[in-house]
C-alpha cells in the first residue's frame with residue numbers, strides 16, 4: 001500500500017532558514033566575502049602562462065568532478081606535531097617582538113590559519129611591563145586583526161581602567177593567533193603549535209607581571225591541572241625559557257566568562273586589586 005506524504009513542502013524561506021541554522025551549527029556563523037573560498041584546498045602554484053592545447057574530443061565528452069582533497073584520520077594531529085616543531089625552530093630565531101610578529105604572520109603550519117581571516121598577534125604597547133594573555137581571537141578580532149576588540153575586550157578595557165591601566169600600559173596577546181571555526185575551544189595540539197611563539201613573546205617582552213585570562217591560557221602556561229576557579233587569584237612564579245627570573249603570574253577569570261556570569265565579577269575585582277597591589281610593590 002502506498003503512503004502519501006501529506007506534509008507541506010517546506011517553503012523556500014523555511015529551507016533557507018534551516019540551511020542557515022545548519023551553517024551556524026557547523027561554525028560558519030559569519031558572511032565574510034561574497035564567494036566562499038575553500039581554504040582546505042592545497043595552495044595553488046603560481047599560474048604559468050603557457051599556450052593551451054585544444055582539448056581532445058574524449059576530454060570534452062567526459063568531464064570529471066574536481067578531486068576533493070582527502071584528509072586521512074590523524075593527519076591533522078600529525079601535522080600539528082610538526083607545526084609545533086617548526087614553530088619552536090622559528091621562534092628561537094626571533095630577536096624582537098616585531099620580528100616574532102612577522103614570523104607568526106608567515107607561519108603556514110597551523111590549520112586554523114586556513115579558516116581564519118587575519119592573524120591576531122598583539123595589541124597594546126609591546127614595551128609595556130604588564131602582559132595579558134587570553135585564549136583565541138573571536139569574530140571581531142578575526143575581522144580587525146587585534147586581540148580583545150569585541151565585547152570581551154571592551155570589558156577588559158573597563159577592568160584595566162578600574163586599576164589605572166589601559167592599552168598604552170599593557171600588552172595583550174592570546175595563546176592562539178587564529179580564530180577557531182565557530183569560536184570553538186582550541187585543541188591541545190593547536191595550542192602546542194602556537195605555544196613556542198607565545199613563550200618567545202614572553203621572553204622578548206620580559207614582563208614584570210603576566211596575567212592569564214581564563215582557563216585555556218592558564219592551562220596552556222601553568223604546569224598545574226586545576227581549573228580556573230581554583231587557580232584564579234593565586235600568584236605563580238612562571239619559569240620561561242630564555243629568562244633568568246621567573247615571571248610573577250596571576251590567572252584570572254576571562255572577561256567573556258564574566259559577561260556570561262556577572263556574579264563572578266566580585267572575585268575578578270579582588271584579583272584586579274591584587275594585581276594593582278603587586279604592581280605598586282614593584283615600582
Ligand code: URA
Nearest residue numbers: 134135136137147148
Ligand atoms: N577572547 C580572547 O581570549 N581573546 C581575544 O582576543 C578575544 C576574545
